[in-house]
Amino acid sequence: MNKDWSEMNKTLRLQLKKKDTFESGVETLTLLRTNLMDTIDSWRDILTDEDYCSIPFINAKGYHSKTVAYSLWHIFRIEDIVAHTLVNGDDQILFSGGYQKKTGSPIITTGNELVKEQIADFSRQLNIDELYAYIHEVKKSTEEIARNLSFDDMKRPVTDERKAALESLNVVSKDEEAVWLIDYWCDKDIRGLIQMPFSRHWIMHVEACLRIINKLKATH
Numbered sequence: 001m002n003k004d005w006s007e008m009n010k011t012l013r014l015q016l017k018k019k020d021t022f023e024s025g026v027e028t029l030t031l032l033r034t035n036l037m038d039t040i041d042s043w044r045d046i047l048t049d050e051d052y053c054s055i056p057f058i059n060a061k062g063y064h065s066k067t068v069a070y071s072l073w074h075i076f077r078i079e080d081i082v083a084h085t086l087v088n089g090d091d092q093i094l095f096s097g098g099y100q101k102k103t104g105s106p107i108i109t110t111g112n113e114l115v116k117e118q119i120a121d122f123s124r125q126l127n128i129d130e131l132y133a134y135i136h137e138v139k140k141s142t143e144e145i146a147r148n149l150s151f152d153d154m155k156r157p158v159t160d161e162r163k164a165a166l167e168s169l170n171v172v173s174k175d176e177e178a179v180w181l182i183d184y185w186c187d188k189d190i191r192g193l194i195q196m197p198f199s200r201h202w203i204m205h206v207e208a209c210l211r212i213i214n215k216l217k218a219t220h
Helices: 003-016 019-045 049-053 068-088 099-103 117-124 128-147 151-155 160-169 180-186 190-219
Strands: none
Touching: 003 019, 003 190, 019 128, 019 151, 019 190, 049 068, 049 117, 068 117, 068 128, 068 160, 068 180, 068 190, 099 128, 128 190, 151 190, 160 180
16 A cells, blocks of 8 residues: 555544544545545546556456546445435435536446446446546535534444435445445444545555556556
8 A cells, every 4th residue: 555645544544533633634534535636637647548448457356457437436436425425415426416427427326236348348438527527526525524524423323314315326236246335334433434435445446546557558
């Protein structure tokens, strides 16, 4: 794991646990995410649309067995779902911003149910410019939500009502590769959600994307 990202992630976890360092924890979270987004944005200068859809490790096990386009969709669909439906109880950016149509996505789910060539086929359907517009809007909205949370909110569980709302939206596939996500998220408190979908999940997938990109550049 990138040392700077890893250290920031450890720091924010510690800061969010104490009332007197909580606000600093939100600031560290925002800084980590900005650093990660700078890396994601830098790919626009080095990747072609075809690169975003390439799947060089198709038979591998792990996050690097995807495409860059899929990974971006996946990171930010999960964040959009968790931040808006489970934490804030409002409309997801995908829906309020009309991003399914804008991106050309055939799905509204996290994509966990897709495998191998399905991932590549899905990626080819995405409008990369609109995908970037979507992920930036999700990032901004999540950070606004985080800034409005208090230390006392950290121990707040996901309510049954919000879990039911999530299930009603059909944004998580019923496929066994995806459906487990609902209980996984809903068993966490708000601090747990900040520490996974909003931070650590980003790091894992961005690092996997860097592995994909390095492989692509080595074969060009």
